[in-house]
Structures are given as C-alpha cells and as structure tokens.
Amino acid sequence: MKTLNVVLTTLVVSGLVAGATGAGIIYSGAYNVAADDHHLDVTYWILNKARQRSVAAHSADIQAPELGGHRQLVQGAAHFSEMCTGCHVPPGGQMSEAAEGMYPQPPNLAESGAEMPARQIFWTLEHGIKASGMPAWGKSDSPEALWAVTALIKAFPNMSGDQYQTLVKEAKAKGIGEGEHSHGGHGDAHEPNSRHSESTDHNEGHHA
Ligand code: HEC
Structure with a gap:
C-alpha cells in the first residue's frame, strides 16, 4: 500500500x-509561432504522420466514382485555376509568393496525385487540414466539383503545363465551372453530354 x-x-x-x-x-x-521558425524534425514527423493517418482513416469509406473523363478534367481545371493556384503550383507554373512564405508549405500536387488515393484527395478537399492554411471546400463546392478537382490532381503526374493551360482555356471558352462555387454548385450538372454526371450520381449518396 x-x-x-x-x-x-x-x-x-x-x-x-x-x-x-x-x-x-x-x-x-x-x-515561437513564427512561420519562418520551423518545427524540430521530430515535431514535423509527428504532425505529418498524424495528418496522413487521419486522412487515411477518415476517408476509408469513401467510394471514388470513375474519374478522368475529358469534360471532368476541364471542370476540374476551371476550379483549380480559380481556387487553388494562390497556394499550390499548377503544372508548368510558378509557386506564388504567399505559398513560398507559408509553413507548412502547400505541397506540389503532382506528387500528391501520384501518392494519394482519390478518396483521400477528395476528403482533404472537402474538409481541409487544421492549422495549416488548407481550406475546407465542402461548404462552398458540390461533391461533383470536388471530384472534378480530384480527377485533375490524379492526372497531374502525366500533365504538362501546356496541357493544363489548354484545359483552363477550354473551361473559360465554354463557361464550364462558372458560378459553381459559393452556392452549392450544380451549375451544369444537367448537361446531357456530361459522362461523369452518371458516375457522380451514385456517389452523391455517400454525402447525402
Ligand atoms: C491558402 C492556401 C491554400 C489554398 C487556397 C489551397 N490549399 Fe491545399 N494545402 C495548403 C497547405 C498549406 C497544405 C499542406 C497541409 C499540411 O501539410 O498540413 C495543403 C494540402 C493540400 C492537399 C494534401 C496534399 C498532400 O500531399 O497531403 C491537397 C490534396 C490539397 N491541398 C489540394 C488543394 C486544392 C485542390 C485546392 C483548391 C481547391 C487547395 N488545396 C487550396 C494550402 C492551400
């Protein structure tokens, strides 16, 4: 005793x-909370591992629809060029000054596209990452739009800067992706030729 x-x-x-x-x-x-005073290696390792394990666990039940149709990539490029390039470098592009000073630094998504399963990318877009600067887009953007961006990121490892620019131009020329964020999306979900709208339909159930 x-x-x-x-x-x-x-x-x-x-x-x-x-x-x-x-x-x-x-x-x-x-x-020291300064962004230019970096974590100790061990702290960085712990935060990084915790993020990877958390994203993997939280996204485990998400079923990715069929990804990579041309129109979907165009839609993804429309969103990406508007919402993401302030922080993430696009194919063939330059990192923004803001991104250079951020810590953690927004990663090059061509690498994430090669390494992360689509469901993990989608989950990250929908929910964001705490205390890092990565926003949650699930409130402003539809699942359809977020899958389109996911498809684009999965295609980044094999995409040249010119190919990316061509997709962005096609989106602008056809008005694809316009007015889809901030009010729930679905701007063009009813177009008959959108092959992916079938594939996103069965997936909507997951988010209902
Ligand atoms: C304000 C800056 C900012 C914006 C805007 C932003 N991100 Fe991020 N993003 C980050 C940061 C910082 C991280 C790294 C978080 C970490 O390591 O903890 C990140 C991480 C990610 C990751 C995880 C990558 C990996 O390898 O783990 C993905 C995927 C991602 N962002 C996609 C996007 C997409 C797509 C958009 C646009 C819809 C976007 N981000 C907009 C800052 C941003």
Whole structure:
C-alpha cells in the first residue's frame, strides 16, 4: 500500500510539474509561432504522420466514382485555376509568393496525385487540414466539383503545363465551372453530354 502511495504521489507531482512547465512556456510567450521558425524534425514527423493517418482513416469509406473523363478534367481545371493556384503550383507554373512564405508549405500536387488515393484527395478537399492554411471546400463546392478537382490532381503526374493551360482555356471558352462555387454548385450538372454526371450520381449518396 505504501509503495502504491509513493507511486501515485510521484505520478501526480510529475504531472503537476509537467503541466506547470507547459503553462510557463505558453504564458511566458517563449514558444515561437513564427512561420519562418520551423518545427524540430521530430515535431514535423509527428504532425505529418498524424495528418496522413487521419486522412487515411477518415476517408476509408469513401467510394471514388470513375474519374478522368475529358469534360471532368476541364471542370476540374476551371476550379483549380480559380481556387487553388494562390497556394499550390499548377503544372508548368510558378509557386506564388504567399505559398513560398507559408509553413507548412502547400505541397506540389503532382506528387500528391501520384501518392494519394482519390478518396483521400477528395476528403482533404472537402474538409481541409487544421492549422495549416488548407481550406475546407465542402461548404462552398458540390461533391461533383470536388471530384472534378480530384480527377485533375490524379492526372497531374502525366500533365504538362501546356496541357493544363489548354484545359483552363477550354473551361473559360465554354463557361464550364462558372458560378459553381459559393452556392452549392450544380451549375451544369444537367448537361446531357456530361459522362461523369452518371458516375457522380451514385456517389452523391455517400454525402447525402
Ligand atoms: C491558402 C492556401 C491554400 C489554398 C487556397 C489551397 N490549399 Fe491545399 N494545402 C495548403 C497547405 C498549406 C497544405 C499542406 C497541409 C499540411 O501539410 O498540413 C495543403 C494540402 C493540400 C492537399 C494534401 C496534399 C498532400 O500531399 O497531403 C491537397 C490534396 C490539397 N491541398 C489540394 C488543394 C486544392 C485542390 C485546392 C483548391 C481547391 C487547395 N488545396 C487550396 C494550402 C492551400
């Protein structure tokens, strides 16, 4: 019984000391929140691993529709060029000045497109990533629009800058993707030739 008391007292006291040290660091302002003061390697590893595991677990039940039809890529390019290039470098493009100063830095999505399953990309677009600058787009954009952007990112590893620009121009010329964000999307969901609208239909159920 005596030993148990000693153990418990030690645990409580060390807990208090750790808590007080933590509070001391927080209240003294000693921790540097500057974006140009980077995390220790071990902290970075923990945050990175936690993000990857979290995205994988939370997206596990999402069923990706068929991706990569031409019209869908055009729609994805319309959204990407409007919503994403302020932070993520487009194929053949330059990183923005804002992105260069961000920490964590917005990754090159050609690499993510090669590495991440479509459902994980989609989940990241819908929900964003806490305390990183990556916004959640699920409130302003329809699942159809987010799958179109997902399809584009999956196609990035094999896409040249010229091919990307051609898609953006085609979107502008045809008005594809216009007025789709901020009010729930579906701007052109009823066009008869949109092959992907069939494939997104069965997927809407997941988000209903
Ligand atoms: C304001 C800046 C900002 C904007 C705008 C933004 N992102 Fe991000 N994004 C980030 C940052 C920063 C990260 C890295 C988060 C981290 O590492 O914790 C990120 C991460 C991601 C990831 C995860 C990549 C990976 O390899 O883990 C994807 C996918 C992504 N963004 C796609 C998009 C798309 C598509 C858009 C446009 C619809 C977009 N982002 C708009 C800042 C932004």
